[in-house]
Amino acid sequence: xxxxxxxxxxxxxxxxxxxxxxxxxxxxxxxxxxxxxxxxxxxxxxxxxxxxxxxxxxxxxxxxxxxxxxxxxxxxxxxxxxxxxxxxxxxxxxxxxxxxxxxxxxxxxxxxxxxxxxxxxxxxxxxxxxxxxxxxxxxxxxxxxxxxxxxxxxxxxxxxxxxxxxxxxxxxxxxxxxxxxxxxxxxxxxxxxxxxxxxxxxxxxxxxxxxxxxxxxxxxxxxxxxxxxxxxxxxxxxxxxxxxxxxxxxxxxxxxxxxxxxxxxxxxxxxxxxxxxxxxxxxxxxxxxxxxxxxxxxxxxxxxxxxxxxxxxxxxxxxxxxxxxxxxxxxxxxxxxxxxxxxxxxxxxxxxxxxxxxxxxxxxxxxxxxxxxxxxxxxxxxxxxxxxxxxxxxxxxxxxxxxxxxxxxxxxxxxxxxxxxxxxxxxxxxxxxxxxxxxxxxxxxxxxxxxxxxxxxxxxxxxxxxx
Numbered sequence: 319x320x321x322x323x324x325x326x327x328x329x330x331x332x333x334x335x336x337x338x339x340x341x342x343x344x345x346x347x348x349x350x351x352x353x354x355x356x357x358x359x360x361x362x363x364x365x366x367x368x369x370x371x372x373x374x375x376x377x378x379x380x381x382x383x384x385x386x387x388x389x390x391x392x393x394x395x396x397x398x399x400x401x402x403x404x405x406x407x408x409x410x411x412x413x414x415x416x417x418x419x420x421x422x423x424x425x426x427x428x429x430x431x432x433x434x435x436x437x438x439x440x441x442x443x444x445x446x447x448x449x450x451x452x453x454x455x456x457x458x459x460x461x462x463x464x465x466x467x468x469x470x471x472x473x474x475x476x477x478x479x480x481x482x483x484x485x486x487x488x489x490x491x492x493x494x495x496x497x498x499x500x501x502x503x504x505x506x507x508x509x510x511x512x513x514x515x516x517x518x519x520x521x522x523x524x525x526x527x528x529x530x531x532x533x534x535x536x537x538x539x540x541x542x543x544x545x546x547x548x549x550x551x552x553x554x555x556x557x558x559x560x561x562x563x564x565x566x567x568x569x570x571x572x573x574x575x576x577x578x579x580x581x582x583x584x585x586x587x588x589x590x591x592x593x594x595x596x597x598x599x600x601x602x603x604x605x606x607x608x609x610x611x612x613x614x615x616x617x618x619x620x621x622x623x624x625x626x627x628x629x630x631x632x633x634x635x636x637x638x639x640x641x642x643x644x645x646x647x648x649x650x651x652x653x654x655x656x657x658x659x660x661x662x663x664x665x666x667x668x669x670x671x672x673x674x675x676x677x678x679x680x681x682x683x684x685x686x687x688x689x690x691x692x693x694x695x696x697x698x699x700x701x702x703x704x705x706x707x708x709x710x711x712x713x714x715x716x717x718x719x720x721x722x723x724x725x726x727x728x729x730x731x732x733x734x735x736x737x738x739x740x741x742x743x744x745x746x747x748x749x750x751x752x753x754x755x756x757x758x759x760x761x762x763x764x765x766x767x768x769x770x771x772x773x774x775x776x777x778x779x780x781x782x783x784x785x
Contacts, residue, residue: 321351354381436460439488444474448584449482450592459486478576480599499553508680511550515681518542522688526695536703539688540671540737547677572602615723632713635725669735670710678736693741706738 329335329343349357355377359369369377439461445453461469468490475485522542524535576598583591614622614631622628668674678685696702710733759767764775 321347324351354384356381436462437465439469439472441472446474446484446486447482448484450589453584457483457486459488476577476581478573478580478599478602480576480603499555501548501551502554503547503551503674503676505554506547506551506680508550511546511677512681512684514546514549515543516684518546519684519688524688524691524695526691526699529699529701532692532695532699532701533703533705536692536737537671537705539685539692540673540705543677543681543685544672546681569602569605572598572605576602614725629713632725632728632730633711636713636730637711667710667733669706669733669738670708671705671735671737673736675736678740689737689740692737693744696741697745702738702741706735706741709734 325344325347328347329340335343346358346361349361353360359374359377362369362373437460439459440455443455446455446457447453459472470489472486472488475487477485479485519542522535522539524531524538526532526535576595579591579595579598583595614628616622616631622631692703712731712733713728714731716727716729762778764770764772764778
């Protein structure tokens with residue numbers, strides 16, 4: 319144990335202490351680091367405090383344990399150093415691609431690693447770096463001591479890496495479910511949801527004097543509904559792994575061809591096979607860039623280089639004159655997001671407010687009053703709250719396309735708020751049942767009428783021309 323470790327065990331860095339306390343801790347650390355626990359007994363004697371037999375026995379046992387731990391750590395460091403030297407620096411008859419020599423940097427790295435709390439996960443002598451000149455083990459996988467039991471099946475992958483450095487694969491035994499957990503609305507406790515919603519709505523007392531207040535209370539109602547849902551729906555951990563939607567057979571063929579050329583070059587070490595491998599890697603890499611969403615072809619013939627540029631190009635093609643709102647993007651980034659979660663209770667995914675149609679159906683008894691107030695204020699102020707009229711747009715590839723490299727190969731899907739859809743349907747019902755019964759539309763109007771469309775308008779125009 320180093321002097322710093324002894325000092326920080328006495329006065330932890332996480333706790334604030336004064337200068338006097340730190341000096342006393344440093345003096346005690348010097349005694350323990352140089353002599354051990356017996357030094358504290360000598361200090362007590364100088365302070366006219368006579369330690370008893372039990373104190374002397376405890377100090378001897380503590381010092382013996384400290385010496386054993388130090389010897390054990392030294393032995394482990396020596397074994398690790400020998401293993402690393404064999405693995406990295408000593409070529410054998412069955413290790414054709416082992417490191418051929420030892421230099422100063424390698425020795426310095428080795429000496430550093432054996433003095434730290436890092437554990438080397440490399441296993442075997444499979445080279446991690448291959449080019450036309452040589453193949454060696456130069457890539458190290460390190461982890462903190464104590465974590466090595468969580469990492470297993472370390473190996474150098476045969477998957478083409480499109481680089482001179484090969485892929486390193488290992489398995490993480492402790493499953494990190496929190497990074498992929500989501501809430502599945504089908505598992506919602508609806509009785510508990512209605513109870514939470516009813517309690518939350520007791521503090522919902524809106525006042526609508528301006529459009530800003532209407533925006534605020536509309537957002538607050540969405541927050542109340544979503545919080546009630548989160549409290550009544552447990553986290554779900556998906557089983558298995560999600561597929562890769564942009565992978566296709568062309569990429570699979572290029573991947574296999576690159577793997578075959580890599581194995582051929584590895585066995586022959588021929589400069590011609592090396593050049594063939596580099597060409598296969600180049601074609602494979604370029605084709606991946608074309609298929610990936612970030613690579614959409616521009617009118618100039620070039621490809622986009624970032625996700626932001628790709629999305630901007632898609633929005634300009636489908637929504638001319640659009641306005642990018644970063645604030646709304648941040649608000650909707652983490653609300654009820656589900657990876658490929660299919661839900662039969664709602665026919666469509668929610669809008670930017672995260673409210674499913676089932677939330678309105680199940681919580682209708684408590685939501686009727688607040689929704690009526692919001693709808694009346696929206697009509698009276700002739701204003702639709704921002705959270706309602708902002709749509710979430712998702713671009714999906716069109717079916718039947720051989721490739722998806724241009725903006726015309728995608729079609730946008732706008733996901734609107736179900737609350738706003740409810741308001742639109744109520745207004746439409748009022749116009750249809752009350753207004754149009756008194757003031758019907760003109761017979762020649764084909765818009766906003768059932769069983770009428772642009773086709774009927776064209777048919778009527780052609781019929782008049784032909785007459």
